[in-house]
Amino acid sequence: MSTATETPPRRRLADAHVSLADRIGEPAFRILCGLAALVAVALIIWIAETIFDKSGSAISKFGVGFLGHETWNPVTNNYGAATLIYGTFVSSLLAILIATPMAILIAVYLTELAPRFIRRPVAILVELLAAIPSVILGLWGIIILGPFMENHLEPFLHSFLSWIPLFSGTYSPLGMLPAVLILTIMALPIITAITREVFQSTDPQLKEGAYALGATRWEMVRMTVLPTGRPGIVGAVILGLGRALGEAIAVTQVIGNVAQIKASLFQPAGTMASWIANSYQSANPGLGQSSLIYLAAILLVVSLVVNIVARLVIRRTGRR
Amino acid sequence: MFAALGLAACGSSSSTKTVTAKEAANSGGGSSVGGATTLIGAGSTLVAPLMSEWQPAYDTAEKVAITYGAIGSGGGIEQITGRSVNFGASDAPLTPAEATACKGCIEIPWALAATDVAYHVSGVPNNLKLTGPVLAKMFTGQITAWNDPQIKQLNPGVSLPSTKIVPIHRTDGSGDTYAFTSYLSKVSPTFKSKVGNATTVSWPGGLGAKGNSGVGGALSSTNGAIAYIGISYVLENKFDSALIQNAAGQYPAPSPTSILAAADAVKTIPSGGTQGISLTDPPASAKGAYPISTFTYVIVPKTGSSAAVSAGLKKFIEWAVTTGQVGAQKLDFAPLPSPVVAADKQTIGLIQ
Numbered sequence: 022m023s024t025a026t027e028t029p030p031r032r033r034l035a036d037a038h039v040s041l042a043d044r045i046g047e048p049a050f051r052i053l054c055g056l057a058a059l060v061a062v063a064l065i066i067w068i069a070e071t072i073f074d075k076s077g078s079a080i081s082k083f084g085v086g087f088l089g090h091e092t093w094n095p096v097t098n099n100y101g102a103a104t105l106i107y108g109t110f111v112s113s114l115l116a117i118l119i120a121t122p123m124a125i126l127i128a129v130y131l132t133e134l135a136p137r138f139i140r141r142p143v144a145i146l147v148e149l150l151a152a153i154p155s156v157i158l159g160l161w162g163i164i165i166l167g168p169f170m171e172n173h174l175e176p177f178l179h180s181f182l183s184w185i186p187l188f189s190g191t192y193s194p195l196g197m198l199p200a201v202l203i204l205t206i207m208a209l210p211i212i213t214a215i216t217r218e219v220f221q222s223t224d225p226q227l228k229e230g231a232y233a234l235g236a237t238r239w240e241m242v243r244m245t246v247l248p249t250g251r252p253g254i255v256g257a258v259i260l261g262l263g264r265a266l267g268e269a270i271a272v273t274q275v276i277g278n279v280a281q282i283k284a285s286l287f288q289p290a291g292t293m294a295s296w297i298a299n300s301y302q303s304a305n306p307g308l309g310q311s312s313l314i315y316l317a318a319i320l321l322v323v324s325l326v327v328n329i330v331a332r333l334v335i336r337r338t339g340r341r
Numbered sequence: 342m343f344a345a346l347g348l349a350a351c352g353s354s355s356s357t358k359t360v361t362a363k364e365a366a367n368s369g370g371g372s373s374v375g376g377a378t379t380l381i382g383a384g385s386t387l388v389a390p391l392m393s394e395w396q397p398a399y400d401t402a403e404k405v406a407i408t409y410g411a412i413g414s415g416g417g418i419e420q421i422t423g424r425s426v427n428f429g430a431s432d433a434p435l436t437p438a439e440a441t442a443c444k445g446c447i448e449i450p451w452a453l454a455a456t457d458v459a460y461h462v463s464g465v466p467n468n469l470k471l472t473g474p475v476l477a478k479m480f481t482g483q484i485t486a487w488n489d490p491q492i493k494q495l496n497p498g499v500s501l502p503s504t505k506i507v508p509i510h511r512t513d514g515s516g517d518t519y520a521f522t523s524y525l526s527k528v529s530p531t532f533k534s535k536v537g538n539a540t541t542v543s544w545p546g547g548l549g550a551k552g553n554s555g556v557g558g559a560l561s562s563t564n565g566a567i568a569y570i571g572i573s574y575v576l577e578n579k580f581d582s583a584l585i586q587n588a589a590g591q592y593p594a595p596s597p598t599s600i601l602a603a604a605d606a607v608k609t610i611p612s613g614g615t616q617g618i619s620l621t622d623p624p625a626s627a628k629g630a631y632p633i634s635t636f637t638y639v640i641v642p643k644t645g646s647s648a649a650v651s652a653g654l655k656k657f658i659e660w661a662v663t664t665g666q667v668g669a670q671k672l673d674f675a676p677l678p679s680p681v682v683a684a685d686k687q688t689i690g691l692i693q
Binding site: 094096167168277291300302304306307 | 515
């Protein structure tokens with residue numbers, strides 16, 4: 022559509038008398054655009070190269086065993102990422118587990134159920150959640166969410182579910198659970214926005230077909246919107262996961278920052294991103310810094326893989 | 342690569358600095374003779390309140406503006422290692438690895454302070470008494486509840502709740518961590534072998550927070566919490582603070598007097614700027630000494646600064662260890678003992 026409108030003026034320009042400025046301007050503009058793209062590509066390669074280069078001494082010292090080693094001890098210069106990898110995945114996966122059903126419900130509401138005049142405002146407000154700077158979410162986590170966790174939510178969960186190790190132990194305003202909820206809030210708008218777009222692109226004929234067969238609105242959603250949107254939802258979830266995996270500041274503010282693996286969600290933990298943010302400036306020169314960059318390398322690989330997978334999945338949906 | 346980046350960045354920033362310093366000197370009518378008109382430093386948060394006391398005083402006295410970034414001792418060491426500041430400030434002496442990385446840096450003790458032990462337990466009065474070994478057990482998870490018999494025994498007549506103990510520690514490199522773990526390592530062999538002494542250590546459990554202010558925030562929001570924290574944060578937030586037993590068996594509150602008593606116990610003062618002085622756990626002969634006292638250091642490159650900057654640094658540090666000590670006492674810093682000042686002056690002479 023856009024190419025159709027672009028081509029004719031260009032041809033006309035070539036036919037007419039072309040001024041000198043235009044003759045220089047056109048290729049210059051093309052080179053400028055190309056350079057800008059090149060800078061972006063070079064940047065990602067440069068960053069990746071730096072991270073892998075600087076993590077070299079930790080990689081050669083600890084090898085792959087770094088991933089499964091639980092100690093992080095600056096005194097003995099002995100480092101391992103297991104506790105932080107655990108913290109990263111548990112916090113992000115639980116956040117996605119909560120955010121995904123919520124996002125789907127919101128998307129169904131906004132595309133199929135809500136009165137037309139409130140669809141756009143609500144959609145915009147949900148997406149604005151993503152505009153809140155993470156440090157502000159973290160502050161809110163410290164001031165409101167933490168005390169609420171300790172005094173209400175954690176005792177409530179404990180009273181019903183204490184037989185599950187996840188909800189055992191003493192209550193704390195800072196720990197894995199508030200971090201999970203903060204990450205949920207961050208992932209929710211991303212998953213909602215993409216899911217809503219996917220739902221909107223459901224073929225209206227399919228929907229009408231479902232109604233023609235006598236389906237109720239819920240049955241129509243179940244028969245047409247959800248199945249056709251499934252790959253898109255998966256892509257959205259993976260993108261949300263990518264967001265959660267890399268969040269550093271807000272997580273640092275609420276997670277309690279201890280490199281440990283505890284069954285209970287009430288206990289403090291640490292994630293790779295929060296650990297790097299917390300301790301890079303003061304890490305021991307040499308192996309200490311290199312180990313933190315090794316953490317960064319792991320995080321980078323995980324994030325890139327997650328994002329690439331998400332894009333592939335979403336593109337497959339788009340083609341349908 | 343990172344180090345290279347740091348060096349490159351500092352190269353450019355220090356050159357801009359000298360330009361601004363020169364410009365300021367020119368436009369300011371050349372009132373300063375043979376010294377920089379601005380000095381830039383960064384590091385310890387413990388010394389930050391003192392720095393805000395010194396800045397206006399030194400500006401008035403010498404017409405030199407001191408810019409200081411309270412980014413933590415570890416950060417201060419990193420910045421001076423990269424030479425992106427004129428001086429770094431740290432509450433912990435440089436480790437051998439840091440000293441090597443810093444390439445010819447010297448450290449000069451320029452203020453004397455204490456790390457407090459504060460707690461937040463509803464139903465427990467202020468000034469609970471604790472000993473070093475008990476404190477070590479609380480931070481390693483061997484004592485888990487506030488009504489533990491070992492705490493009760495030290496505080497007869499105080500009713501203690503069964504609240505769980507939540508030890509809070511610093512996650513960034515911190516001189517407070519250094520002083521606190523130095524003390525606990527000296528009084529508890531278990532702590533020494535399990536945790537050890539450094540600006541960042543591997544804590545078994547508890548809660549981690551960044552900076553003294555982060556620790557203060559976590560402390561005020563967590564019932565049952567105990568933390569080591571700079572004294573100014575205790576006063577500001579009205580935290581309850583513990584009295585720690587010294588080797589003489591006394592329970593002195595952290596104050597300029599009790600900190601000075603700890604400093605007076607140090608018999609040999611090294612000069613030359615390559616050695617720290619440990620004040621934690623002073624001997625029983627030091628009556629009334631607070632056991633978690635610490636020197637805090639200014640770290641400067643021995644050579645390599647521009648002539649204006651090194652002259653400015655020498656003058657400022659000499660002022661800080663002499664005239665500056667008077668202002669320090671208002672903030673519960675103890676004045677430097679005279680042997681330390683004498684050794685400092687010798688060390689300052691090494692800056693070129």
